Amino acid sequence: MRVAELPGDGVAAFLDGWLVADEFEVHFVATRPERQRRGLAAMLLDHLLAEVFAEGARSAVLEVRRDNAPAQGLYRSRGFEVVAERRRYYDDGEDALVMRCALEGSLLAARRAVYGGR
Numbered sequence: 001m002r003v004a005e006l007p008g009d010g011v012a013a014f015l016d017g018w019l020v021a022d023e024f025e026v027h028f029v030a031t032r033p034e035r036q037r038r039g040l041a042a043m044l045l046d047h048l049l050a051e052v053f054a055e056g057a058r059s060a061v062l063e064v065r066r067d068n069a070p071a072q073g074l075y076r077s078r079g080f081e082v083v084a085e086r087r088r089y090y091d092d093g094e095d096a097l098v099m100r101c102a103l104e105g106s107l108l109a110a111r112r113a114v115y116g117g118r
């Protein structure tokens with residue numbers, strides 16, 4: 001798990017997932033509502049993907065609710081694309097989109113450098 005903490009303000013965002021063979025599965029990412037749209041989730045994702053790439057991951061995959069536009073926007077902004085859909089995947093009957101991203105070392109390093117000071 002990766003956590004973004006702001007001085008005096010506790011945890012602002014976190015990201016969780018695990019590495020299975022050469023694929024990293026993103027399980028959950030969230031940013032406190034009042035801290036959203038400041039690049040925190042993107043920063044956590046870029047840092048973690050760079051780390052798991054160094055550990056041997058060559059792709060990342062996740063499921064996201066079809067109606068979750070903010071999360072899809074985040075994932076698209078980091079290079080994820082929809083590769084499949086799972087009908088009625090969630091308990092409430094909503095569909096999931098499967099999104100996948102090929103990991104490429106130099107791009108991850110560049111992104112990490114951009115976010116390094118944040």
Ligand SMILES: CC(C)(COP(=O)(O)OP(=O)(O)OC[C@H]1O[C@@H](n2cnc3c(N)ncnc32)[C@H](O)[C@@H]1OP(=O)(O)O)[C@@H](O)C(=O)NCCC(=O)NCCS
Nearest residue numbers: 028029030031036037038039040041042070071073074077
């Ligand atoms: C999805 C979520 C984690 C994004 O967190 P965040 O810290 O606000 O995201 P960032 O500021 O790093 O955004 C990075 C990019 O993602 C996209 N994005 C983020 N929020 C978006 C929104 N509401 N609508 C469209 N695109 C969005 C944008 O491309 C954004 O870049 P920009 O701000 O330069 O345009 C946050 O909205 C959240 O916590 N949602 C509730 C929990 C959730 O649904 N998690 C995902 C399912 S596991």
